[in-house]
Amino acid sequence: MTMPLKKMLLSASLLGLFAVLGTSLVAFTYESTRERIAQNERDTLVHSLNALIPPAHYDNDPAADRIIVTDPTLLGSPLPQQVYRARKDGQPVALALTAVAPDGYSGDISLLIAINLDGSLAGVRVTTHRETPGLGDKIEAARSDWVHAFTGRSLRDPLPEKWKVKKDGGIFDQFTGATVTPRAVVKAVRNALDYYQQHRDTLFDGSDSAVPQQEVPHG
């Protein structure tokens, strides 16, 4: 059974027409939601930054004052990580960097780690993870206080060899039935502190204009 050329052309044009229609629908929705989505993402970021670095301590816009760094060993991922810098009167106050604990129980655990200028931790939050609900998910601030144990800690307190869960001879609690998860997070936080110590002289460098422009509109 051969299809007449005319029929084939008609089918092809119809298919093309619907492709154009579908694409227009998506393009139109994208255009009308784009700013709102960008604003949402920005709000979420500012919200999580403010949970770690009190807004009273800085007067710039850390979400916009950011640089991108890559360190597969200490930041846990071959992918670029963000560093958001908080300043007051132009002087560095603290920074928040994203990092990954690659050795969670079920894959990567993404973290947001805020470090004060003096190298002490302003706070740590888990941003995404796939740890076992009810066991490993106590690393979430919403589910337990565990993650607050990092606040105020630094590489001098406790000393590096104590930056472990208790089971491994360190000072941080593990969870009943889940040691792998907290162990991974403790290690990632420690590595991030190491990273900060090695790079603290340059991490606050680079003016806003040198920062790669964000796709988010300023608002």
Added chain:
Amino acid sequence: MADKTLRQIAGDGLWHNNVAFVQILGLCPLLAVTSNVVNGLGLGLATLLTLVLSNVTISAIRNLIRPDIRIPVFVMLIASIVTAIELAMNAWFHELHGILGIFIALIVTNCSILGRAEAFASKNNIGRSFVDGLTMGLGFAAALVLLGAMRELLGSGTLFDQAHLMFGEAARAFRLTVFEDYKGFLLAILPPGAFIGLGLLIALKNTIDQRRARAPQPVPAAAELAPE
């Protein structure tokens, strides 16, 4: 196919041919997101909206498309609709969108949507396709909510936790702590709990159907409703 009344179409969608309990379609999202009521409701409504929009659109163009290209056209339309819904959810229900994540985009692959397009919307007028999409979607959403409620209740002892993600800050008060000091029942929240829960719900539906079949038939009310 003999012409069904709207009531029969609705009955099929909600009960006799329920997407989740009878057709057992769309299991991937069904099992993955139903760890609580709000997630189930969120995905259920998104799927419902997709079903209605795709059924109506496909019914509207059913005389235009040729049989040899209908499947690619259906898939393209469904994918566009789902992408639009995903963007809209990201804009207006940002946090819920974050939780449901990939499963919103995966609505495209929910067989029930292409299934209804092919089996129903491409052969029926817009009104009937709308009713079919609406009731099939409601049936699926109800299954998601029911399974979510079961797992949340057993797993964490609450209901409507995180309702503020959908209904705004005021809805934080919707959270019901059913069991105080509940230690949690991990199995219910983990994936096996979803399978067991779905199995129990299907068994329940079958039991109800069997009871009904055995009970003496009431005067068939359907006879009075003359087909349109």
